[in-house]
Amino acid sequence: MNPIKSSLALAVALVLSAAAPAVLAQPHAGMGGMRHGGGFPGHQLVEMLDDIGASDAQRTQIETIFKTAREELRGEMQEGRGTHQQMLKLWAAPSIDAAAIDALRKQQLAQHERASARMQAAFIEAGRVLTPEQRAKLAERAGKRMARMEQRMQGRHGR
Numbered sequence: 001m002n003p004i005k006s007s008l009a010l011a012v013a014l015v016l017s018a019a020a021p022a023v024l025a026q027p028h029a030g031m032g033g034m035r036h037g038g039g040f041p042g043h044q045l046v047e048m049l050d051d052i053g054a055s056d057a058q059r060t061q062i063e064t065i066f067k068t069a070r071e072e073l074r075g076e077m078q079e080g081r082g083t084h085q086q087m088l089k090l091w092a093a094p095s096i097d098a099a100a101i102d103a104l105r106k107q108q109l110a111q112h113e114r115a116s117a118r119m120q121a122a123f124i125e126a127g128r129v130l131t132p133e134q135r136a137k138l139a140e141r142a143g144k145r146m147a148r149m150e151q152r153m154q155g156r157h158g159r
Contacts, residue, residue: 042066042122045138052137053128054111069122081130083108091111 046066049059087104090097127135 042069042126043117044142045123045126048138048141051141052134053129054134058129058134061129065122065129069118073115073118076118078115080108080111083111120135 043061046063048060049062054062054076083104087101087108090101090104130138
């Protein structure tokens with residue numbers, strides 16, 4: 001690979017690897033999203049509880065599940081910010097230490113894996129609070145939402 005392509009590939013990798021912890025580090029960003037942009041993980045599910053006829057008890061249980069998960073992930077978010085800062089320092093150093101950058105990338109992947117596993121556990125736990133019919137309605141709505149997002153993305157990219 002020529003030096004320009006190598007530098008470009010490194011820059012893209014740095015941006016992508018550094019951006020994800022920053023997204024996780026935001027108190028109102030990450031998986032889930034909100035109708036008005038951003039949102040804590042699970043917020044989208046909580047928003048749709050009225051649409052599926054969830055009881056107050058179900059809502060309270062599910063909100064508690066995601067609140068607990070977010071609190072447990074705070075350390076991961078702080079660690080992600082620290083890793084992000086380390087990555088930027090390595091990239092800005094007089095010489096590029098590819099081994100150190102790769103080690104940080106692997107550290108970031110491990111952070112993402114822990115956060116992803118915790119959020120998956122929260123979604124499973126929340127799913128157990130709902131009836132099969134309520135989960136089916138949520139899945140249908142989520143599918144429609146994804147289809148709308150895909151249409152918007154295709155429109156933006158002219159496909």
